[in-house]
Amino acid sequence: MSTPPSPSGSERPDGSSVRIGALVPLTRPGWVEAGQHLLAGLELAVREVNDGGGIAGRPLELLVRDTAADPHRAEAAVDELARLGVAAVAGEYHSVVARAAATRADALGLPFLCSSAVLDALTEQPTDSVARLAPPQSRGWQLYADFLLRAGYSRIAVAAQPTVYWAAGTRILRDHLSPRGGTVIELDMSTLDPAAVCEELVYQRATALLLLVGHPEPAVPIVKSVRGDQRLADTLIGAPAGQPEFAEWATLLGDDGAAIPFLRYLPERLSPLGARVEAALRERLAAAPSFVAFEGYDTITVLADVLRSHGTDRARIAESWPSVAVEGTRGKIEFSRTPGISVWQWARTPVQVVDRDPAEPERFRILHAG
Numbered sequence: 434m435s436t437p438p439s440p441s442g443s444e445r446p447d448g449s450s451v452r453i454g455a456l457v458p459l460t461r462p463g464w465v466e467a468g469q470h471l472l473a474g475l476e477l478a479v480r481e482v483n484d485g486g487g488i489a490g491r492p493l494e495l496l497v498r499d500t501a502a503d504p505h506r507a508e509a510a511v512d513e514l515a516r517l518g519v520a521a522v523a524g525e526y527h528s529v530v531a532r533a534a535a536t537r538a539d540a541l542g543l544p545f546l547c548s549s550a551v552l553d554a555l556t557e558q559p560t561d562s563v564a565r566l567a568p569p570q571s572r573g574w575q576l577y578a579d580f581l582l583r584a585g586y587s588r589i590a591v592a593a594q595p596t597v598y599w600a601a602g603t604r605i606l607r608d609h610l611s612p613r614g615g616t617v618i619e620l621d622m623s624t625l626d627p628a629a630v631c632e633e634l635v636y637q638r639a640t641a642l643l644l645l646v647g648h649p650e651p652a653v654p655i656v657k658s659v660r661g662d663q664r665l666a667d668t669l670i671g672a673p674a675g676q677p678e679f680a681e682w683a684t685l686l687g688d689d690g691a692a693i694p695f696l697r698y699l700p701e702r703l704s705p706l707g708a709r710v711e712a713a714l715r716e717r718l719a720a721a722p723s724f725v726a727f728e729g730y731d732t733i734t735v736l737a738d739v740l741r742s743h744g745t746d747r748a749r750i751a752e753s754w755p756s757v758a759v760e761g762t763r764g765k766i767e768f769s770r771t772p773g774i775s776v777w778q779w780a781r782t783p784v785q786v787v788d789r790d791p792a793e794p795e796r797f798r799i800l801h802a803g
Contacts, residue, residue: 450494451487451745453479453736454514454522456507456534463502464648466679467526467725471548472497473717474729475524477710482737488745493737500525504533511537511545520745521546523732526725528552528570528598535563535776544750547776548732549725552598556775564754564768564777566728566735566761570598571605571773573696573784577673578609580694580786580801581641586669590618590639592630592646592655599645602673606643622646627658634665641669644693648676653685660689671695678723683794691791694800698724700763700783701799707762721795731761 455475458468475495482493496519498510507530514522521544525531531550538545539560547555547563551570556563581589589610593599607617618637620630634642642659644652652672659665672695676682682690703711710730714722735757743753754768754777768777786801 450492451740452494452496452517452519453733454510454517454519455495455497456500456510456522456525456530457497458502458526458530459497459499460501462647463500464526466681467549467723468499470679470718470723470726471524471526471729473714473722474726474731475548475733476729477713477717478730478733478737482733488737488740493733493740500527500530500534502527502530504530507531507534508537510534511541511543515541515543520544520740520747521736521750523736524548524729525550528555529596531555532597535560538562542747542751544747546732546736548728552601553774554601559775561754561777562751563775564735564757564779566731566766566779566782567698568782568784569771569774569778570601573698574602574605574673575609576784576801576803577671577694577696577786578606578615579803581669581671582610582613582615583801584669586641587615588618588638588640589615589643590620590634590637590641591643592620592622592625594622594646594651602645622651627651627654630655631658631662631665634659634668639668641671644670644672644676645674649681649685652676653682656686656689656693669694675724677789678725680720683789688791688794691789691794694786694788697785697787697797698763698782699727699785701785701802703762704760704764706760710762727762731763731766734761735759735766 457472479493479495500507511534523546526549528550531547535555539562545563547565549567551567553569553571646652670693675695677693677695714726738759739753743749757768759766766779769780771778787797787799790796790798
C-alpha cells in the first residue's frame with residue numbers, strides 16, 4: 434500500500450512542482466515512531482523550502498510511501514516513484530530496507546539520499562547514485578565498544594535476532610573488542626525467551642547485555658526480565674541501535690528503561706539553526722524530537738541545495754554529491770568516499786553514547802562522544 438502524497442506539497446499534474454520521493458516506515462512491523470519523526474523532519478524542511486520560494490520558483494513536493502520495514506515494498510515504491518518522475522528519493526530508517534531501496538535506485542539511475550540507515554554495505558558495489566547522512570554502522574558501533582571497555586565491561590553478551598543488520602553489528606563488536614581483551618557471547622533470540630536470556634547471562638558470567646533485537650518485541654520483555662532478576666542487578670543493559678531514544682520506550686518501561694546506553698547522532702550543542710529546527714520539530718511532534726527528525730530535515734536541506742545549483746536532472750544530481758557543502762542542523766554536511774563504504778558518505782556525522790538519566794528519565798546524559 435502507498436500513502437497519499439504528503440501535504441508538504443500539492444499534486445500538480447502539469448509538472449510544475451519538483452518531486453522528491455520519501456521512504457518512511459509508518460506501519461508495523463516498521464518502527465512507526467521513528468518513521469513519524471523522520472517524516473516530521475522531511476516535511477518541515479519542505480515547508481520551509483517552499484516558504485522561501487521553492488526551487489527556482491517551483492514548489493517542492495514530497496511523495497510519501499510507507500515501507501512498513503519491508504524490503505520488497507521499498508523496492509516497489511522506488512519503481513513507482515521513478516515512474517512518477519521524482520528527481521530523487523530520500524529517507525528510510527531500517528537498514529535492510531534502505532539497502533533494498535538503494536540497490537533498486539542505483540539500478541534505475543535514481544539518486545537516493547539515505548537519511549537514517551547505517552548498514553555499511555548499503556549497496557554491494559560502489560555507486561555514484563547513493564549518498565548517506567547517517568554514519569556507517571562500523572564507526573558508531575566501534576565507538577560504542579570503546580565506551581564499554583572504558584566503563585569496565587569486557588564480557589559482553591549480545592541478544593541478537595537473525596538479520597543482516599544485527600549480524601553485522603555482532604561482527605563489528607567482536608572484531609573491535611576481541612583484540613582489546615573483550616569477549617562477545619552470542620545469544621540466539623530465535624531460540625531463547627527472556628527468562629532463558631537471564632539464565633544464560635548468569636551462566637556465562639556476562640557483565641553487559643546488548644539488545645540487538647526489535648522494539649518493542651522482544652526488547653521490552655527482555656529488559657523487564659533482566660531488571661527483575663536480582664542475580665543480574667549489576668549487569669549493564671545496552672541498546673546500540675537506539676531503541677531508548679523514543680518516547681515509547683520510556684512509556685513502556687518507565688524507570689526500567691533508564692541507564693541503558695545507546696547511540697545517538699547529535700552534537701553536544703546544537704547550532705542556532707539546529708536550535709530553531711528543534712523548536713519547530715517539538716511543536717510539530719508535540720514531543721522532543723529525536724535525532725531521526727533532524728536527519729529528515731537535513732536530508733531535504735541537502736537536496737534543496739543540490740536542486741537549486743544543479744537542476745532536476747537525475748544524472749546531474751548524482752554527479753553533485755562530491756560538491757555538496759551545506760550547513761545542516763548538526764554541522765556542515767559534505768560527502769566523501771570512505772574506505773569500505775560503497776556510497777557517498779557524510780564522514781563527520783556527530784556520534785554520542787547517551788542514556789536516560791535514572792533520576793530524570795526525560796533527560797539524556799552524554800556518556801561518550803566521538
